[in-house]
Amino acid sequence: MARRKAERVKAVPVGGRKRYEQVAEALLESIRTGKLPVGATMPGELELVTQFGVSRHTVREALRRLEGLGLIGRHQGIGTVVKAREPQQSYVQSVRSPEELLRYPAESQLVVLHVEPVRASRKLARLIGGAVGSQWVRVSAVRRMRDTHVPICHVDLYVLPEFAGVAELMGRKTQPVYEMIEQKFGHRVNDVRVEIRAGLVPEALAEVLEVPAGSPSLQVVRRYFGEDRKVFEVSVSEHPAERYTYSIQLRRGWQSGAEGAGSWTT
Amino acid sequence: MARRKAERVKAVPVGGRKRYEQVAEALLESIRTGKLPVGATMPGELELVTQFGVSRHTVREALRRLEGLGLIGRHQGIGTVVKAREPQQSYVQSVRSPEELLRYPAESQLVVLHVEPVRASRKLARLIGGAVGSQWVRVSAVRRMRDTHVPICHVDLYVLPEFAGVAELMGRKTQPVYEMIEQKFGHRVNDVRVEIRAGLVPEALAEVLEVPAGSPSLQVVRRYFGEDRKVFEVSVSEHPAERYTYSIQLRRGWQSGAEGAGSWTT
DNA sequence: GGGGGGTAAATGTACGGACATTTGCCGTCC
């Protein structure tokens, strides 16, 4: 280790480019070319200080940028390890609530049809992802336009019996049901899984949806998982095709380097 | 401005809690209670230094955390402004490519049926979001399982004439088309809009999809916008319902504080 | 009244130092 002090410019960066940018780019290049492969431990901060002839503060700023790009992870006592070879460009869809994912017009209204306890048959258990024989409460409802009363969709909502109280709130408030459960029972959502498929309107729903049985429909199943990783709410909705289109926009951006925000496997 | 120096503990934080955390929490509280309303300019760093009796470095660390939470924005020469009252919890779906959004099995294969130039009729222009009369090249293709040859979906791909060269690549490579265009022509994707709706398989596609005409299908339209904000690729695909389900997972996380990653209106 | 320049204020960059905390590792002791 030659330990050359490196001639230090006074304070102004040389080419107008900032010092920490230069350091970051140099490290980025080492990662990109594989000189620092994924999984490798990077040189320590002090080492980088002597290597680039900058202060530790500058080195840390450079590392902070790389961390923000999700390229490296840093742990006290361990060091800095390379996490990815390239900034993971990703398309990010960001929605503030799962309801926004399948947005309904604000002028729509949910009308509860009936509420009843159900025991999960094999088929139902498969649908909601719970155990066969488990107890649930089913709330059947229709979403209509507030003025014209045109039905938008039919919903079968399954919630755990302890949360059955939300049924009476559904008609009164426009709030998403999962949010009611969060507020009323303190049971927080951890993640949501959504399935969308095409189907045909079943005969039993044709009348209430005011379409002929067998016409095309968009079927959406949403499963809400709590912090205990267990399902506590499942909604199954049926949207007549001509009245509903699901639309999203994805923007190219940078993947957040935050620990929890990483990718998951479907 | 009393400029009291504040009795400073030697180096160890008082209650075990870190100094910058204390500062951050104090500021957070001011924001939460409305003492620093959204839109307000926060006290300058130097002011916070005297106010909390910590170094500017510590103040900046605290502000960095708040910025990471998306609560404040900082601009040189302007100051630090409050952007939000609470950390915006959001559900984030992150995918590395728009193809992942509608994932196809890796063992599937795209077979090009025919390629032809088309002039946008009013109907087509509405579909792809371009001008009536504009010139496009349509590539019709079928995605099949590689081994069983079962058709998964039919795709009508519309690209600008200058990108027509991708057609011959489609059969050979498994890469997404937008990625081919990026690599071959250097035209980069800025954002993608996806529409999903239910429909019935049209007669013209029934044979190639090996399903009866009129059976339910999932229709997906994807519009790719370049950095010039103009459409350059549109894919219209038809998925027989029983062979395809669209599935996503949303995880509750923190909204990135990054400038560009903000929300958009649909 | 409008343009231009100067100034103040704000954050950004960069240097220096010191000590704290966490972790892995090794060596010792029972």
Next chain:
DNA sequence: GGACGGCAAATGTCCGTACATTTACCCCCC
């Protein structure tokens, strides 16, 4: 051999300083 302690190394926290850069704003001058 295993438990424990100490050491070294790494990042984390915190202090100090100085100057750069950007921006808003006032004031002067034409």
